[in-house]
Amino acid sequence: MSEAALLPTARDEEWRYADIPAVAALGLGALADWHEATLAPGEVRAKDLVLDDQFPGLHRVRLHVDAGARAELFAVIAASSYTRLEVEVTLGAGAHFEFGAVTIGGGDVVREAVTRVRHAEPGATSHQVVRSVHWGQATGNFLGRIEVARHAQQTDAAQDFKALILEKGATANARPELEIFADDVKCAHGAAIGQMDEAARFYMASRGIDPETARGLLVRAFVADAFAAKDDGEALLDAALTALAGAGL
Amino acid sequence: MLAINDLSATVADKAILKGLSLHINAGEIHAIMGPNGAGKSTLGYTLGGRPGYEVTGGTVTFTPTSAQPEPVEGLGAVHGASTSSARADLGAVDLLALDPHLRAAAGLFLGFQYPVEIPGVSFLQFLRESLNSQRKVRGQTPLNGGEFLKLAREQAALLKMDMDMLKRPVNVGFSGGEKKRAEMVQMGILDPTLAVLDETDSGLDIDALRIVGEGINAIMRKPDKAVLLITHYQRLLDYVKPDFVHVLANGRIIKTGGPELAHQLETEGYEAVAA
Numbered sequence: 001m002s003e004a005a006l007l008p009t010a011r012d013e014e015w016r017y018a019d020i021p022a023v024a025a026l027g028l029g030a031l032a033d034w035h036e037a038t039l040a041p042g043e044v045r046a047k048d049l050v051l052d053d054q055f056p057g058l059h060r061v062r063l064h065v066d067a068g069a070r071a072e073l074f075a076v077i078a079a080s081s082y083t084r085l086e087v088e089v090t091l092g093a094g095a096h097f098e099f100g101a102v103t104i105g106g107g108d109v110v111r112e113a114v115t116r117v118r119h120a121e122p123g124a125t126s127h128q129v130v131r132s133v134h135w136g137q138a139t140g141n142f143l144g145r146i147e148v149a150r151h152a153q154q155t156d157a158a159q160d161f162k163a164l165i166l167e168k169g170a171t172a173n174a175r176p177e178l179e180i181f182a183d184d185v186k187c188a189h190g191a192a193i194g195q196m197d198e199a200a201r202f203y204m205a206s207r208g209i210d211p212e213t214a215r216g217l218l219v220r221a222f223v224a225d226a227f228a229a230k231d232d233g234e235a236l237l238d239a240a241l242t243a244l245a246g247a248g249l
Numbered sequence: 250m251l252a253i254n255d256l257s258a259t260v261a262d263k264a265i266l267k268g269l270s271l272h273i274n275a276g277e278i279h280a281i282m283g284p285n286g287a288g289k290s291t292l293g294y295t296l297g298g299r300p301g302y303e304v305t306g307g308t309v310t311f312t313p314t315s316a317q318p319e320p321v322e323g324l325g326a327v328h329g330a331s332t333s334s335a336r337a338d339l340g341a342v343d344l345l346a347l348d349p350h351l352r353a354a355a356g357l358f359l360g361f362q363y364p365v366e367i368p369g370v371s372f373l374q375f376l377r378e379s380l381n382s383q384r385k386v387r388g389q390t391p392l393n394g395g396e397f398l399k400l401a402r403e404q405a406a407l408l409k410m411d412m413d414m415l416k417r418p419v420n421v422g423f424s425g426g427e428k429k430r431a432e433m434v435q436m437g438i439l440d441p442t443l444a445v446l447d448e449t450d451s452g453l454d455i456d457a458l459r460i461v462g463e464g465i466n467a468i469m470r471k472p473d474k475a476v477l478l479i480t481h482y483q484r485l486l487d488y489v490k491p492d493f494v495h496v497l498a499n500g501r502i503i504k505t506g507g508p509e510l511a512h513q514l515e516t517e518g519y520e521a522v523a524a
Binding site for chain 2: 197198199200202203204205206207208209210211213214217218220221222224225
């Protein structure tokens with residue numbers, strides 16, 4: 001089979017908002033490059049990712065979180081070329097997955113977070129918060145799939161996406177997908193896309209805060225939700241705000 | 250200090266202010282009263298430079314009297330700025346030509362009828378950014394964390410506001426009265442030359458009204474400052490005695506008098522007084 005036949009297309013649900021030519025340019029090698037990790041029962045592991053211009057492109061992560069273990073993944077997706085963080089998680093009994101991500105940037109660039117969380121056993125929990133801030137012709141995507149197996153009772157899964165569009169021309173796409181076969185589960189999801197609060201901007205200006213500083217404060221407050229579950233999210237917040245500082249808006 | 254001449258403004262292409270003139274000198278407190286829809290809030294927002302409030306005619310000249318050091322870039326002077334001393338006259342500025350944040354830096358404070366909630370930004374952070382942004386424009390050194398906290402503590406105490414309230418996000422979860430009190434704490438910290446207070450008395454109970462009134466007096470009743478109170482009711486004026494009372498109707502000042510005019514409005518109503 002030719003390489004082209006093996007590449008994803010926009011008809012594939014999980015790639016529908018991706019930059020397909022950029023994916024093709026990255027090639028099959030990048031697609032096959034999965035980072036796999038298994039967390040032992042009761043283990044706690046946390047990872048921060050800053051996907052800026054040092055780490056653009058595809059990042060595919062596969063996690064097996066055994067019974068009672070806890071996996072935390074926080075990411076800033078801010079490179080100036082196509083960047084996709086894809087996380088596939090399988091949760092054991094009573095395991096937890098915490099995910100916080102920000103896509104931020106301008107240009108004619110697609111940045112996306114894609115998650116597939118499998119609640120394979122009873123009593124597992126997952127919590128995902130994604131924030132997107134875009135300007136120029138940029139696109140930010142969150143595709144989040146939650147699967148709850150038939151016997152995975154007392155599953156508690158939550159997913160929350162919000163996007164802030166700073167300029168006309170930027171786009172955000174949200175695609176929550178729930179596949180639930182158990183009956184005693186809690187699955188919450190929400191998505192909202194909006195613009196900067198003009199009343200807040202004028203209120204800040206009336207106190208002497210210049211427009212750029214006001215925008216920085218408001219964007220920081222907006223994206224902070226993604227790292228609220230983290231003890232110290234300041235470094236990631238700073239990384240996210242770096243992209244805004246160079247925006248020249 | 251403030252000279253508003255023949256000011257006209259529209260909101261969404263609808264004429265609201267129709268040739269309003271008003272002169273305020275340093276050391277004076279003016280009250281503007283008027284029926285709903287007269288243009289009171291529009292006057293405040295127009296002076297503050299809110300987007301969507303379009304000036305279609307007239308001028309507003311602001312002459313901050315003191316306490317501001319030498320003007321720097323961004324604050325264009327109409328008559329040429331004095332450069333003699335740190336407490337020199339800033340010179341007259343064309344207020345309408347300034348961006349909103351530069352109007353604040355020039356010494357204008359706008360008290361909001363409905364203070365805005367800003368989730369995720371603490372009051373202390375918000376106020377420190379505000380004060381230091383203003384100081385930067387004025388060529389002053391920023392206050393460090395300790396200096397700022399001391400100032401915030403003093404001003405919060407003046408308005409009998411718990412410092413813990415200022416650690417919370419801006420106005421989020423505050424009652425109507427708490428928001429107004431917080432506005433006055435902000436005014437105390439920012440120490441403006443001219444305060445335009447839009448219905449600062451609305452939503453206040455009797456005790457809060459007295460505290461806010463005393464706060465306005467303590468912060469603003471000084472020879473080099475001035476206040477424009479926009480209000481519906483006489484009651485705030487019991488605490489903050491105005492030197493002049495104006496009646497605003499249909500986009501213009503139709504009557505000016507002393508404090509007795511407020512009492513007359515209260516007993517006779519706008520229609521009778523305006524007739």
